[in-house]
Amino acid sequence: xxxxxxxxxxxxxxxxxxxxxxxxxxxxxxxxxxxxxxxxxxxxxxxxxxxxxxxxxxxxxxxxxxxxxxxxxxxxxxxxxxxxxxxxxxxxxxxxxxxxxxxxxxxxxxxxxxxxxxxxxxxxxxxxxxxxxxxxxxxxxxxxxxxxxxxxxxxxxxxxxxxxxxxxxxxxxxxxxxxxxxxxxxxxxxxxxxxxxxxxxxxxxxxxxxxxxxxxxxxxxxxxxxxxxxxxxxxxxxxxxxxxxxxxxxxxxxxxxxxxxxxxxxxxxxxxxxxxxxxxxxxxxxxxxxxxxxxxxxxxxxxxxxxxxxxxxxxxxxxxxxxxxxxxxxxxxxxxxxxxxxxxxxxxxxxxxxx
Amino acid sequence: xxxxxxxxxxxxxxxxxxxxxxxxxxxxxxxxxxxxxxxxxxxxxxxxxxxxxxxxxxxxxxxxxxxxxxxxxxxxxxxxxxxxxxxxxxxxxxxxxxxxxxxxxxxxxxxxxxxxxxxxxxxxxxxxxxxxxxxxxxxxxxxxxxxxxxxxxxxxxxxxxxxxxxxxxxxxxxxxxxxxxxxxxxxxxxxxxxxxxxxxxxxxxxxxxxxxxxxxxxxxxxxxxxxxxxxxxxxxxxxxxxxxxxxxxxxxxxxxxxxxxxxxxxxxxxxxxxxxxxxxxxxxxxxxxxxxxxxxxxxxxxxxxxxxxxxxxxxxxxxxxxxxxxxxxxxxxxxxxxxxxxxxxxxxxxxxxxxxxxxxxxxxxxxxxxxxxxxxxxxxxxxxxxxxxxxxxxxxxxxxxxxxxxxxxxxxxxxxxxxx
Numbered sequence: 001x002x003x004x005x006x007x008x009x010x011x012x013x014x015x016x017x018x019x020x021x022x023x024x025x026x027x028x029x030x031x032x033x034x035x036x037x038x039x040x041x042x043x044x045x046x047x048x049x050x051x052x053x054x055x056x057x058x059x060x061x062x063x064x065x066x067x068x069x070x071x072x073x074x075x076x077x078x079x080x081x082x083x084x085x086x087x088x089x090x091x092x093x094x095x096x097x098x099x100x101x102x103x104x105x106x107x108x109x110x111x112x113x114x115x116x117x118x119x120x121x122x123x124x125x126x127x128x129x130x131x132x133x134x135x136x137x138x139x140x141x142x143x144x145x146x147x148x149x150x151x152x153x154x155x156x157x158x159x160x161x162x163x164x165x166x167x168x169x170x171x172x173x174x175x176x177x178x179x180x181x182x183x184x185x186x187x188x189x190x191x192x193x194x195x196x197x198x199x200x201x202x203x204x205x206x207x208x209x210x211x212x213x214x215x216x217x218x219x220x221x222x223x224x225x226x227x228x229x230x231x232x233x234x235x236x237x238x239x240x241x242x243x244x245x246x247x248x249x250x251x252x253x254x255x256x257x258x259x260x261x262x263x264x265x266x267x268x269x270x271x272x273x274x275x276x277x278x279x280x281x282x283x284x285x286x287x288x289x290x291x292x293x294x295x296x297x298x299x300x301x302x303x304x305x306x307x308x309x310x311x312x313x314x315x316x317x318x319x320x321x322x323x324x325x326x327x328x329x330x331x332x333x334x335x336x337x338x339x340x341x342x343x344x345x346x347x348x349x350x351x352x353x354x355x
Numbered sequence: 356x357x358x359x360x361x362x363x364x365x366x367x368x369x370x371x372x373x374x375x376x377x378x379x380x381x382x383x384x385x386x387x388x389x390x391x392x393x394x395x396x397x398x399x400x401x402x403x404x405x406x407x408x409x410x411x412x413x414x415x416x417x418x419x420x421x422x423x424x425x426x427x428x429x430x431x432x433x434x435x436x437x438x439x440x441x442x443x444x445x446x447x448x449x450x451x452x453x454x455x456x457x458x459x460x461x462x463x464x465x466x467x468x469x470x471x472x473x474x475x476x477x478x479x480x481x482x483x484x485x486x487x488x489x490x491x492x493x494x495x496x497x498x499x500x501x502x503x504x505x506x507x508x509x510x511x512x513x514x515x516x517x518x519x520x521x522x523x524x525x526x527x528x529x530x531x532x533x534x535x536x537x538x539x540x541x542x543x544x545x546x547x548x549x550x551x552x553x554x555x556x557x558x559x560x561x562x563x564x565x566x567x568x569x570x571x572x573x574x575x576x577x578x579x580x581x582x583x584x585x586x587x588x589x590x591x592x593x594x595x596x597x598x599x600x601x602x603x604x605x606x607x608x609x610x611x612x613x614x615x616x617x618x619x620x621x622x623x624x625x626x627x628x629x630x631x632x633x634x635x636x637x638x639x640x641x642x643x644x645x646x647x648x649x650x651x652x653x654x655x656x657x658x659x660x661x662x663x664x665x666x667x668x669x670x671x672x673x674x675x676x677x678x679x680x681x682x683x684x685x686x687x688x689x690x691x692x693x694x695x696x697x698x699x700x701x702x703x704x705x706x707x708x709x710x711x712x713x714x715x716x717x718x719x720x721x722x723x724x725x726x727x728x729x730x731x732x733x734x735x736x737x738x739x740x741x742x743x744x745x746x747x748x749x750x751x752x753x754x755x756x757x758x759x760x761x762x763x764x765x766x767x768x769x770x771x772x773x774x775x
Contacts, residue, residue: 017730035739064741067730083734083741106734106741124731151728165726207725225722247400257717262729280721293399 004343008054008318011337012036016320018068019307019339022075023114023270027312029057031078032320032339033066039080041092044316044341054341060090060097068109072119072133079119081107087121087129101129101141109153111160116178122150122162130181142181143191146170152210156217159197159234163208163222170196171234203230203246212266214273214289219244221275221289223263227251229277231289245292250279265307271314272350278305284319288351295351303336314349317342365462369455375438375446376429378454388442394428408436 012034021030028044028051041058044051064084071078076093083106089098103123110121117134128144148164155161160172172194180192202208206226213220219233219240230246250261261280268275269286274295278284282301287294298319307320322337363371372387373380376395381387392404396411400419405411412423425434439445722729733739 015733035733065734065739083739085741106731108728108730149728149731165728206720207728209728225725226718226720251718257719260718260720262720262722294402 005340006053006343008042008056008339008341010040010056011339012038012040012322014065014337015322016306016337016339017066018070019309019318019320020070020078021309021311021316021318022071023312024075025270025313027075028316029075030309030311030318031069031071032307033069033080033082034337035065037062037065037082039066039069039078039090041078042339044311051343054339058092058095060095062088064106067107070110070112072112073114073117079110079112079121081110081121081123083107085123087119087131089119089133100131100133103127103129108150111153111155113155113157113160113174115157116174118174118178118181120153120155120160120177122146122153124149126150126164128162130177132178132181139182140190142177144172144177144194145191151208152222154211154213154220156213156215158217159213161211161213161220163202163211165207167202167204167206167208169200169202169208169211169222171198171200173197198234198236200232203232203244204228209262209264210266212268212275214275215268215270216273221266221268223266223277225262227260227263227279229263229266229287247292249277249285249294250281250283252281261304265305265320267308267310269310269314269349270312274349274351276308276310276317276349278308278319280304282321284308284317286349291351293351295349298342301338301340310349315344317344317349362465365459368458368462372443373454375440375443375450376426376433378430378433378457380458384442391440391442395426397427399427407439407441409439412436 014036066082068081105125119131129141131141204224206224232244233240265278285297371380
């Protein structure tokens with residue numbers, strides 16, 4: 001059951017930092033942020049509505065490389081975070097850009113919570129900015145200090161997971177964040193001290209590269225620079241905590257040394273709850289986190305996988321390939337940045353179930 | 356005229372190595388072993404392929420601290436860990452026997468089906484018409500006539516071959532009684548194993564008149580359906596080795612002509628395996644084990660292979676206890692596999708060594724800076740620089756590296772040796 005794969009035309013000209021599909025199951029749009037200072041909007045459907053090779057709809061230029069992008073309340077709204085320290089909202093229909101807030105350093109991640117109408121950005125200035133975006137009233141964003149620099153962020157309907165340097169990891173309750181943000185106007189600098197719902201130490205010994213939450217709100221997976229993925233559960237009960245595990249992946253045995261690649265990207269399948277991992281080795285693998293099995297592994301791409309994403313209905317898997325920094329290459333050769341989209345078979349990403 | 360080879364002969368089929376866990380058969384032992392390593396002895400956690408279920412169990416408990424409870428992808432009653440299987444070694448004798456039974460049954464069935472469809476004589480007779488024939492509908496009288504011819508032919512063959520000095524195969528005391536023939540065994544055996552008699556050959560229908568009356572409409576099954584039951588009683592080893600004179604306890608010693616010869620020589624195949632054609636007279640052999648009670652009919656030859664996963668799927672929901680014969684007590688190595696035994700054991704013994712080596716194996720991290728993320732480094736490159744004054748970039752002061760494993764501090768001085 002080979003899946004259909006095609007390469008999206010007109011990819012970014014520099015390394016890709018993030019790729020996100022619209023969460024709308026009907027939509028086949030996705031956005032890509034790049035180090036070439038642009039955010040790209042693509043659609044897999046052509047004018048006639050049939051899924052083709054995928055085409056570039058629009059490009060939104062920024063002042064600096066864009067490090068992350070996410071969809072907002074609908075298909076017309078995305079939020080971006082970048083090296084220009086700003087968190088922006090882009091209205092895709094009008095191309096209007098609004099700066100929501102500015103950090104004191106590059107902004108690494110931005111996420112949007114539909115349930116709480118919150119936009120949370122994480123910056124290398126070791127803060128989170130929490131923006132309420134549902135009200136027209138001008139509520140300034142609340143600033144939440146972090147113990148370390150954030151590296152990755154992911155959320156579920158109720159929780160926000162922030163993975164940071166020093167292997168620390170905070171899990172915030174989004175409801176509490178939303179409430180505190182409303183009150184933050186009364187505090188100096190809008191700074192709120194939020195005790196995270198849980199503080200955790202990463203189960204991985206090395207720097208966290210990516211976190212991704214399970215769509216069913218049960219837990220999350222995290223990956224490190226040392227070819228490993230951990231799967232953990234939110235539930236603090238000993239039974240649930242005993243279920244957590246980690247496994248090696250994205251490694252290549254070369255003679256007597258194991259070449260270990262960072263696991264750059266994780267993404268959960270919105271329907272089946274399985275997840276994909278993309279590594280510096282150019283490999284994308286699908287995993288069943290519950291049954292602890294690898295479902296499949298795709299053929300190696302010529303360079304590092306920077307981002308992976310499932311479409312809202314789970315039928316497509318987009319894989320952003322670009323020579324990463326770990327390749328040790330400074331220049332980006334022409335044509336090495338690509339976005340591949342796989343049309344997944346009916347059960348291609350479905351777990352086999354526990355044995 | 357070159358013979359058209361239609362498929363493997365029975366001997367070839369019986370000689371094929373097969374997998375204890377999923378009953379799939381393979382071209383040769385190497386492929387079987389690699390199949391077992393990939394399908395049944397592969398660690399689901401790290402993908403490591405072990406040589407045996409025991410090895411996998413040890414690996415799981417030592418490396419992953421998990422307890423292996425069952426062999427993956429195995430048929431429900433074959434997933435036990437108590438049998439140590441490596442290739443064809445360690446397969447309990449009774450399971451080998453029932454496997455051979457099934458191969459036989461299927462062979463007959465396929466043969467019968469093929470004949471029913473093509474009207475051709477059995478494979479290897481050389482007179483086959485290459486053109487596909489429509490299913491032939493014979494009247495009863497025609498069939499009877501053909502049967503009579505066939506009988507005559509056989510009688511002739513028996514008479515003619517009495518001079519034949521070398522007995523073939525194991526056919527010393529064959530079920531000739533089942534056919535109502537005088538027990539001239541070599542010829543009968545000959546007949547049984549090679550299906551050589553072209554039906555079309557000239558045969559004077561002189562003998563066997565009485566049997567004409569008993570000819571059954573299942574004529575097609577008569578020879579291929581009835582015959583191969585015979586070797587089934589023996590293990591393939593004795594069958595192939597041609598050990599003569601094995602007693603044939605069931606009925607070979609009582610060659611009383613039976614009025615229903617077709618059904619007589621069939622008592623060996625367990626019912627659950629028997630094909631419809633061969634079922635009628637069957638009774639499971641007492642003392643033999645109808646292994647794999649839920650085992651499906653294997654696909655007839657030429658049909659697409661069912662892979663082990665599908666096989667397993669087919670068996671979901673039929674939790675069958677491990678066969679009684681699967682206990683260690685029954686682990687009689689088959690004579691044929693015995694020489695390999697010594698080879699296998701050392702291989703097994705060494706299999707844990709690489710695991711240990713694995714741990715000490717040097718790992719080279721492609722990205723080994725545990726404090727600064729790749730993005731931060733990239734951001735530091737001049738071409739990405741946005742704000743010249745980027746203190747935010749270097750907020751974390753780098754403390755002298757200390758070797759810390761598994762502890763976390765509030766500051767950023769946790770440095771791990773990447774090669775650790």
